[in-house]
Amino acid sequence: MMNNAVEIDGLRVVRGGRTVIPGLSVRVPAGQVVGLLGPSGSGKSTLIRAVVGVQVVAAGSVRVLGEPAGSPTLRHRIGYVTQSPSVYDDLTVRANVRYFASILGAPRTSVDEAIAAVDLGSHADSPVGRLSGGQRSRASLACALVGDPELLVLDEPTVGLDPVLRRDLWDLFGRLAAQGRSLLVSSHVMDEAARCDRLLLLREGEVLADATLPDLLQRTGATDAEGAFLALIDRAEEAAR
Amino acid sequence: MNVHRTVVTAARVLAQLRADHRTIALMLVVPCVLIGLLAWIFQDTPVFDALGAPLLGVFPFVVMFIVTSVATLRERTSGTLERLLTTPMGKGDFMLGYALAFGVMAVLQALVATGFAVWVCGLDVAGPVWQLVVVAVLDALLGSALGLLASGFARTEFQAVQFMPAFVLPQFLLCGLLVARDRLPDVLHVVSDVLPLSYAVDAMKVVTTSASPGQDVTADATVIVGWVVASLVLGSLTLRRRTA
């Protein structure tokens, strides 16, 4: 059993001429749900892209499940959900999930399971383009779940979902972690921090905090994740001045 | 390279097309309408017999070029390509999957358009009609393969649509329809010797004018197939797993 699902050392990423991540080192422990939080533009999606191996990196090493990010051998083992749903609008939910299942060599039965896991059973035969925003992002999530990957990398999977659905999805993430899967989940919604085993707080491409929620609350004296988050950002901004 | 992933990708692309009735109708009907129009414009003259067959090669080529380049560009901009390339999907599987799907459409289109030209518009064909169909399929495939390649250089759908005139119209001017290729200025003649549409049009001309066109058609067809393969290989090189 590996201790870390992801090990990043000295990662530097330049996008469009701007240094988005100047030099980042971090560990994502295996078998946990790790929340990736940070203001808009702080580099969450960029970090996630580096982990799944689709981001050109300027320097540093990113190791995933013991191998360099982007290795061919990892392609069966990682599930990736992009920030904007990447599914085929003109195909039904089931056709989308079935397509990803056949590429991943997943059994046919896993298709309906993945659809049920995101609670889209009643819309399985609707074209994705005719679904609501939240339903589309769940269809996108189902396409990642269907391969039963060891590591799930999810970029804001709960955006636009109601509280009940968000709770159900976080329950699902917790169950997957309990089965030994690792999850790296970015989010904007602060109360979701409470559902993570561990939190990574990014600001301008740097790690502001890498701790559990209770640790963070203690360190900042805040009563909730949002308070702790604001306190840390304010402190960093103070220090930068 | 993986046959299974190629085939499921082709099936997926076809399923997407099937959901889009209007595009299918356009792919099948537009070449027929253009050919019908041509026959009507030149009724009672020998022009249709001279131009009909070459244009039977050109129209499917253009239609497939546009449809394919927009379809693959959509895949790039929607994020599905980025996602697919994090899965075991190979770049070659992806390209071949698209080529296979549009190859199926090309066969359908060629059968419909050739049938229409020969039996409805009365196009005179000296050689065997099946060879006309085969060449039309190859021309449509060539359009697809070049469309796949061109979409690699387009960032937006506007650009992809602009590539149509940029890639296709120069070939159209030089392919021997307006001025016979051997009467072109030397430099342009050499250029037209390289461009694939010239061979597409040559092959069509040969089948309609010669009673036993076998050898000449085979030579032209070989060049077209070479271009198809080269475009697919180059196209898969433009797919990047990592992007900035």
Ligand SMILES: Nc1ncnc2c1ncn2[C@@H]1O[C@H](COP(=O)(O)OP(=O)(O)OP(=O)(O)O)[C@@H](O)[C@H]1O
């Ligand atoms: N395709 C791109 N080309 C150039 N720069 C980019 C690109 N995408 C993002 N950036 C830049 O990289 C920085 C980090 O962006 P990133 O998408 O990683 O932020 P994020 O934390 O995911 O934001 P959000 O919460 O809004 O999704 C931003 O400053 C952005 O301008």
Ligand SMILES: [Mg+2]
């Ligand atoms: Mg983002």
